Amino acid sequence: MKLLIANGHLIDPAAPENTGTSVLVEAGKVVAWIKPGEAVPADCEVFDASGLLVAPGFIDMHVHLREPGQEHKETIASGCAAAVAGGWTSVCPMPNTQPVNDNAAITRYMIEQAERAAVANVFPIGAITKSSDGSELAEMGEMKAAGAVAVSDDGRPVPNAGIMRRAMQYARDFDLPVIDHCEDKSLSSGGVMHEGKISLLLGLKGMPALAEEIDAVRDILLAKETGAHIHIAHVSTRGAIEAVRRAKNEGINVTCEVTPHHFTLTDRAVECGHSCPHERRFDANPSVASGNFVGGTDDADKSVRTPSAYDTNTKMAPPLRSEEHLEAIIEGIRDGTIDAIATDHAPHHADEKALEYDRAPFGIIGLETAIGLALTELVHKGVISLERLVEMCATNPARIFRIEGRGTLTPGSHADVTLIDPALTWTYTNAESRSRSRNTPFDGWQFNGGVVASIVGGRIVYQRMEEK
Amino acid sequence: MKKPYRRRDLLGIRDLSPAEIVGILDTAETFTEISSREVKKVPALRGKTIINLFFEASTRTRTSFELAAKRLSADAVNISVSSSSLSKGETLLDTALNLDAMAPDCIVVRHSSAGVPHQLAKVSQAAIVNAGDGSNEHPTQALLDAMTIREHKKHIDGLEVAIVGDILHSRVARSNIHLLTKLGANVRIAGPGTLVPGDLASFVSDGLTVCPHVEDALHGADVVMILRIQRERQDSAYFPTLREYSIHYGLTNDRLDLARKDAIVLHPGPMNRGIEIASDVADGSRSLILDQVKYGVAVRMAVLYLASGSPTGN
Ligand SMILES: [Zn+2]
Numbered sequence: 203m204k205l206l207i208a209n210g211h212l213i214d215p216a217a218p219e220n221t222g223t224s225v226l227v228e229a230g231k232v233v234a235w236i237k238p239g240e241a242v243p244a245d246c247e248v249f250d251a252s253g254l255l256v257a258p259g260f261i262d263m264h265v266h267l268r269e270p271g272q273e274h275k276e277t278i279a280s281g282c283a284a285a286v287a288g289g290w291t292s293v294c295p296m297p298n299t300q301p302v303n304d305n306a307a308i309t310r311y312m313i314e315q316a317e318r319a320a321v322a323n324v325f326p327i328g329a330i331t332k333s334s335d336g337s338e339l340a341e342m343g344e345m346k347a348a349g350a351v352a353v354s355d356d357g358r359p360v361p362n363a364g365i366m367r368r369a370m371q372y373a374r375d376f377d378l379p380v381i382d383h384c385e386d387k388s389l390s391s392g393g394v395m396h397e398g399k400i401s402l403l404l405g406l407k408g409m410p411a412l413a414e415e416i417d418a419v420r421d422i423l424l425a426k427e428t429g430a431h432i433h434i435a436h437v438s439t440r441g442a443i444e445a446v447r448r449a450k451n452e453g454i455n456v457t458c459e460v461t462p463h464h465f466t467l468t469d470r471a472v473e474c475g476h477s478c479p480h481e482r483r484f485d486a487n488p489s490v491a492s493g494n495f496v497g498g499t500d501d502a503d504k505s506v507r508t509p510s511a512y513d514t515n516t517k518m519a520p521p522l523r524s525e526e527h528l529e530a531i532i533e534g535i536r537d538g539t540i541d542a543i544a545t546d547h548a549p550h551h552a553d554e555k556a557l558e559y560d561r562a563p564f565g566i567i568g569l570e571t572a573i574g575l576a577l578t579e580l581v582h583k584g585v586i587s588l589e590r591l592v593e594m595c596a597t598n599p600a601r602i603f604r605i606e607g608r609g610t611l612t613p614g615s616h617a618d619v620t621l622i623d624p625a626l627t628w629t630y631t632n633a634e635s636r637s638r639s640r641n642t643p644f645d646g647w648q649f650n651g652g653v654v655a656s657i658v659g660g661r662i663v664y665q666r667m668e669e670k
Numbered sequence: 671m672k673k674p675y676r677r678r679d680l681l682g683i684r685d686l687s688p689a690e691i692v693g694i695l696d697t698a699e700t701f702t703e704i705s706s707r708e709v710k711k712v713p714a715l716r717g718k719t720i721i722n723l724f725f726e727a728s729t730r731t732r733t734s735f736e737l738a739a740k741r742l743s744a745d746a747v748n749i750s751v752s753s754s755s756l757s758k759g760e761t762l763l764d765t766a767l768n769l770d771a772m773a774p775d776c777i778v779v780r781h782s783s784a785g786v787p788h789q790l791a792k793v794s795q796a797a798i799v800n801a802g803d804g805s806n807e808h809p810t811q812a813l814l815d816a817m818t819i820r821e822h823k824k825h826i827d828g829l830e831v832a833i834v835g836d837i838l839h840s841r842v843a844r845s846n847i848h849l850l851t852k853l854g855a856n857v858r859i860a861g862p863g864t865l866v867p868g869d870l871a872s873f874v875s876d877g878l879t880v881c882p883h884v885e886d887a888l889h890g891a892d893v894v895m896i897l898r899i900q901r902e903r904q905d906s907a908y909f910p911t912l913r914e915y916s917i918h919y920g921l922t923n924d925r926l927d928l929a930r931k932d933a934i935v936l937h938p939g940p941m942n943r944g945i946e947i948a949s950d951v952a953d954g955s956r957s958l959i960l961d962q963v964k965y966g967v968a969v970r971m972a973v974l975y976l977a978s979g980s981p982t983g984n
Pocket residue numbers: 356357383435436519520
């Protein structure tokens with residue numbers, strides 16, 4: 203069965219401008235590009251992509267699918283359903299499952315679950331150390347053979363520089379990138395948001411930018427010495443971005459990713475909430491009333507009464523940073539220092555997020571809002587081009603994780619396709635989410651540009667319903 | 671009578687206007703007289719239900735709120751929630767919804783986590799009064815401090831106020847910095863560098879000075895506010911020993927002599943005598959520590975009245 207993705211605007215950084223080019227797909231692979239005016243095969247199903255961007259399927263380098271162990275938050279199936287609805291045809295789950303993905307059996311289990319139940323491709327990330335407890339190296343070679351594409355202890359970064367050095371020396375032999383969640387916990391422990399003026403105002407314990415920067419610099423030095431490839435996850439501070447920029451100039455093998463929430467929100471969201479997209483950034487007046495209730499006990503307007511400070515959906519690690527850091531992130535995206543966009547999709551059950559701010563878990567979901575945010579905040583605001591967006595969401599993730607035959611639509615590659623309408627105006631609501639969890643600050647947000655369909659292995663796995 | 675304070679809740683001082691603060695203080699002044707009567711009771715809040723929801727023990731603050739409620743003829747219920755019952759899986763939201771189902775007019779909440787009153791105010795029908803949330807705010811403490819200062823100095827604007835101690839973790843300091851600077855006082859901060867955050871300079875727009883030494887803060891001060899040292903901070907290496915703290919930062923009579931002759935001394939209590947404050951200072955003629963307790967009841971009467979009373983003639 204052939205599928206013709208017809209008349210779209212093909213964007214593949216591997217090829218020049220391809221307006222109107224159709225992509226012919228058969229048996230899960232891209233067979234040919236058909237230029238406008240060229241003959242079209244007769245016997246194929248046609249997907250009319252007029253007015254749409256046709257991009258290589260997006261690869262989310264950093265998600266948490268919670269299976270095995272915490273299936274009430276997310277499963278591989280539900281996470282993948284959310285992924286394709288967000289335009290991600292492949293996802294790379296972090297190893298902090300229960301038990302930790304620190305061996306080939308669990309890696310294999312994840313891939314099998316995905317093949318059985320899921321609509322997206324799953325490329326697991328194995329642990330650096332057994333149980334991610336930072337002491338003994340995990341069986342990286344075995345995990346790689348089972349299908350792991352990188353190693354990381356993510357939220358439990360290896361504290362011991364000596365062990366990290368050995369991990370890099372060892373991972374290098376297997377050509378496995380080491381993903382680094384940069385956080386020196388001796389500086390950040392107990393912190394629940396970015397350390398700065400707002401944490402001080404709110405009386406919440408801060409996590410200093412320095413905690414990320416010290417670890418980033420340490421591991422860049424280790425990468426320089428060992429020759430390993432380190433990939434810095436969810437980079438969020440000016441200092442860390444500068445360290446990556448310097449390292450790249452020096453020729454050190456380092457790459458990094460950024461999350462949509464870090465390029466969209468600042469720590470002010472912890473103070474003022476996050477439901478007013480047009481006022482949330484670069485706003486000169488930081489003091490927004492958080493208890494602005496008029497009218498005593500007579501019929502006070504409930505909507506006026508609602509204070510939005512301390513919403514636990516603004517709690518993540520690394521935390522939302524201050525404007526200074528957000529500006530550095532935008533600059534890093536603009537100048538190419540930041541290679542990729544990844545969601546750090548981190549589902550948590552509603553009851554856990556309904557706790558006191560300092561007791562609630564870190565993390566938000568992000569698969570379904572990421573591309574809307576990227577188009578709205580980066581493309582429509584002129585920070586990057588659509589070509590560069592495709593590079594950050596598809597080409598570079600495939601290159602960084604050495605995922606063969608993906609991140610491109612050149613003939614012979616896998617038929618994973620993300621179809622985008624850059625002019626689509628749409629609103630994300632939690633009620634429509636495919637994820638099992640609802641922890642996001644972006645509920646009710648309106649976006650300019652969005653995903654209209656996802657194709658995995660030549661099969662249309664998601665198609666946006668017309669909004670009527 | 672037009673209400674000077676038209677909010678339903680009192681979550682913190684930070685969001686209040688100077689007029690609102692003065693309004694609460696003026697209301698509190700009218701209530702001080704009630705506590706000196708033979709029968710210390712007025713019917714202002716008769717039929718109203720006030721819940722004192724304390725997730726963190728504090729006999730002093732709880733009693734003050736309870737007395738305030740009773741002197742206004744409200745029905746006051748005290749609930750102490752140990753943190754253990756929360757760890758059994760009951761969320762803050764559950765607690766709020768359960769209490770709300772009993773239709774209280776006002777919930778006075780004290781919690782060790784910052785922001786809990788704000789979180790409750792999002793879901794509760796009752797007026798929420800913050801009785802101290804983590805390291806965030808303790809608005810009624812700042813109001814009673816202001817009332818004490820006003821009673822003795824007759825004004826607040828232009829006063830030099832020294833606040834000494836653990837600023838980083840102190841909700842009392844936070845609320846007082848907001849209140850005093852809003853009312854035009856100059857606040858000088860001093861304490862160990864580990865407990866005086868670097869971003870403090872940007873905390874309020876005007877009227878705040880961070881002093882390198884305690885002596886600089888005390889010099890020529892009209893009001894000296896000493897913060898309580900939480901002994902458990904010692905374990906986190908914020909300062910070496912209580913002994914060293916008392917030598918370098920404790921308020922002794924010698925240090926107090928740097929302040930103006932008519933300077934007054936405040937402390938939110940309970941005191942660590944001999945550590946942050948010498949006993950002879952605490953019991954000395956310039957100490958107004960017991961006045962603070964007295965005005966605490968009047969301020970809380972005013973806050974409960976404004977938060978849970980119905981506006982007159984409506
Ligand atoms: Zn992480």
